[in-house]
Amino acid sequence: MTPAKPLAAIYVRVSTQDQAQHGFSLDAQQEALENYAKALGYEIFQIYRDEGKSAKNIQQRPEMVQMLQDAENKKFSAIFIYKLDRFSRSLKDLILTIDHLKEIGIDFVSLQDKIETTSASGKLMFHIISAFAEFERNIIGDRTKFGMQRKAKEGGFITKAPKGYKLVNKKLIPHEKEAEIIPKIFGEYAENNISLTQLAKKYNMTTSGIIKLLQNTTYLGKVKFAKIESEGQHEPLISQQLFEQIQQKLSNKT
Numbered sequence: 001m002t003p004a005k006p007l008a009a010i011y012v013r014v015s016t017q018d019q020a021q022h023g024f025s026l027d028a029q030q031e032a033l034e035n036y037a038k039a040l041g042y043e044i045f046q047i048y049r050d051e052g053k054s055a056k057n058i059q060q061r062p063e064m065v066q067m068l069q070d071a072e073n074k075k076f077s078a079i080f081i082y083k084l085d086r087f088s089r090s091l092k093d094l095i096l097t098i099d100h101l102k103e104i105g106i107d108f109v110s111l112q113d114k115i116e117t118t119s120a121s122g123k124l125m126f127h128i129i130s131a132f133a134e135f136e137r138n139i140i141g142d143r144t145k146f147g148m149q150r151k152a153k154e155g156g157f158i159t160k161a162p163k164g165y166k167l168v169n170k171k172l173i174p175h176e177k178e179a180e181i182i183p184k185i186f187g188e189y190a191e192n193n194i195s196l197t198q199l200a201k202k203y204n205m206t207t208s209g210i211i212k213l214l215q216n217t218t219y220l221g222k223v224k225f226a227k228i229e230s231e232g233q234h235e236p237l238i239s240q241q242l243f244e245q246i247q248q249k250l251s252n253k254t
Helices: 016-024 026-039 061-074 091-103 120-153 181-191 198-201 207-213 238-253
Strands: 007-014 043-051 076-081 108-109 165-168 172-176 222-225 228-231
Touching: 007 016, 007 026, 007 061, 026 043, 043 061, 043 198, 061 076, 091 198, 165 222, 181 207, 198 207
Parallel strands: 007 043, 007 076, 076 108
Antiparallel strands: 165 172, 222 228
């Protein structure tokens, strides 16, 4: 029994400006790609055609969007395009999209640019594109981290609200009922001979949870990110003196 041929999607795009200035034809692109895909042993699954569409934004091309959705659903195993600029003129979109296709096991073939995954040179080009994608992700990660550090330095809160506070419009404010419990917990541990386990049980917490609470500098009105502590914009719930007293007692315990 002859094994079924792998399925290929063909994507062609031409903008109104391309047609006017260069005479690009969808039919010519499609014919060349169909012949190339069949020569490589593929059966055509579907032709996706975006006519009169710009390459600036993938989301504004309905056929491209549909093709990428079909790729996610593994309806075919390869995408054939005529030239990279038919796919996207945004280097960032191009790199990240191709890299994602690689991750989900979809081959990518650009006829004019000689980029494909069926040869050693094509796979090398794919790895180069993936390296650029990783570089782009790292750049985005660095920018995100910098933004979070800047936000923390300016006193903005980053993670979820701890016990005693609540987040309102991304700002940390004392909780109506829980805020008064925090000074009681700190005071009770500072002034009484009560174990951490007993204290945790009294307030329906775990021992590790009560220790974490007693060491949380958020209650001093501070914000910490990446081990860097800054003055926050929120109201403190305990005094510096009480906090230091607790830390000394915890240190003696350990």
